[in-house]
Amino acid sequence: MNLSIVLSTQPAEFQAATFKGDLEANLAQIASLGYDGVELAIRDPKLFDPDQLDSLVSKYHLRVPAIGTGQAWGEEGLSFTDPDPVIRRAAIERIKSHIPTASRLGAVIIIGLIRGIVKPGIDSTQAMEWLIEALRECSNEAGSHGIRLALEPINRYETTLINNAAQGLELIDRVGADNFGLLLDTFHMNIEESIIEDSIGRCGKNIFHFHVADSNRWYPSAGHLDFTSILNRLFLDGYQGWVSGEFIPMPDPQTAARRSIAYLRQLEK
Ligand code: LER
Ligand code: MN
Numbered sequence: 001m002n003l004s005i006v007l008s009t010q011p012a013e014f015q016a017a018t019f020k021g022d023l024e025a026n027l028a029q030i031a032s033l034g035y036d037g038v039e040l041a042i043r044d045p046k047l048f049d050p051d052q053l054d055s056l057v058s059k060y061h062l063r064v065p066a067i068g069t070g071q072a073w074g075e076e077g078l079s080f081t082d083p084d085p086v087i088r089r090a091a092i093e094r095i096k097s098h099i100p101t102a103s104r105l106g107a108v109i110i111i112g113l114i115r116g117i118v119k120p121g122i123d124s125t126q127a128m129e130w131l132i133e134a135l136r137e138c139s140n141e142a143g144s145h146g147i148r149l150a151l152e153p154i155n156r157y158e159t160t161l162i163n164n165a166a167q168g169l170e171l172i173d174r175v176g177a178d179n180f181g182l183l184l185d186t187f188h189m190n191i192e193e194s195i196i197e198d199s200i201g202r203c204g205k206n207i208f209h210f211h212v213a214d215s216n217r218w219y220p221s222a223g224h225l226d227f228t229s230i231l232n233r234l235f236l237d238g239y240q241g242w243v244s245g246e247f248i249p250m251p252d253p254q255t256a257a258r259r260s261i262a263y264l265r266q267l268e269k
Contacts, residue, residue: 001231001235001243001264002063002241002242002243003035003036003037003243003245003261003265004035004036004037004038004039004064004065005030005035005244005246005260006039006041006211006246007023007027007030007038007039007040008040008071009040009041009042009043009048009053010048015217015248023053023056024056027056027057027060027062029253029257030060030062031061031062033257033261034261035062035261036062036063037063037064037244038057038062038063039064039065039066039244039246040053040064040066040067040107041068041069041070041071042067042069042071042101043069043075043076044072044094044097045100045101046097053101054104063105064105064106065106065107065108065244066107066108066109066150066209066242066244067101067102067107067108067110068110069094069098069109069110069111069112070110070112070113072091073112073116074113078090078091079091079114079115079116080092080114080115080116080130080131080135081115081116081118081119081122081127081130081131081134081161082116082119083119083122088134091114091134092138095109095114095134095138095149096141096142099141099145102145102147103145103147108147108149108150108183108208108209108241109138109148109149110149110150110209111135111138111151111152115131115134115159115161115162116131117160118160124160124161128161131161131162132171132175135149135151135175135177135180136175136177139177139179139180140177142179143178143179148181148208149179149181149208150181150182150183150209151168151171151180151182151183152183152184152211153165153168153182153185153188153192154185154188155187155192156191157191164189164199165189165193165202166199168203168206169182169202169203169206181206181207181208182203182208183208183209183210184199184200184207184209185210185213185246186212186213186214186230187211187217187247190215190225196225196230196233197229200234201233201237204237207234207241210234210239210242210243211244211245212227212243212244212245212246212247212264213245213246213247214247217247217248218247218248218250219247219256219257219260219263220263220264221263222259227263227264227267228267231243231264231267243264245257245260245261247260
């Protein structure tokens with residue numbers, strides 16, 4: 001099992017980015033704990049030097065399976081479904097601007113909260129049309145560089161657009177691009193799915209990336225999810241992707257990251 005953990009490349013409000021702060025110190029720490037890779041949360045690729053990032057990641061023998069983009073919503077309010085066309089265009093251009101970094105690192109681009117929410121006064125059919133248009137444009141551009149996009153169903157307390165796996169699958173049909181799939185996250189699934197394993201089975205080959213956190217969004221084994229059963233179901237149909245830790249840094253980042261990898265590695269035995 002290829003294991004990664006989320007690291008924010010800049011200060012962020014988002015709670016479940018386990019590591020934040022000094023990039024090199026964090027990469028060194030993550031590598032020393034035995035992780036194979038690091039999932040980078042990047043608000044804006046213009047804010048850092050791609051050569052420096054590439055050389056740091058290589059220095060610590062880490063791979064980058066995915067790039068998280070949600071901070072452009074969290075910190076700047078960019079979204080595919082904002083009523084203002086200027087904001088929608090900026091969100092599309094921001095996602096496209098991740099393509100060179102993704103292509104250099106071989107990473108999937110995550111579409112999380114940058115999809116937005118259905119804003120008050122906006123019809124949900126209209127929001128869905130904006131979303132589909134944006135996803136088609138971004139998938140098309142990413143596809144021409146061999147890059148995949150993964151949309152994450154996110155629980156109802158964070159967005160009103162695409163909360164569960166069934167809605168994610170319907171969206172995949174409507175977008176109609178081979179390089180557009182899903183990121184499933186056990187924290188959101190615990191809230192929204194009836195039976196997590198069945199939803200994983202229905203998503204099958206459309207799962208491009210996978211986030212793990214326990215029921216309380218602490219590290220796996222700190223809550224009541226059955227990761228033996230969940231991960232068995234994930235790998236049953238030949239999932240080739242990564243299992244990426246995205247949990248609250250409690251009791252502290254190092255302890256959470258260490259306990260998570262120790263627990264997940266022993267499940268492999
Ligand atoms: C991001 O991967 C995520 O899971 C969301 O909760 C972001 O708010
Ligand atoms: Mn997630």
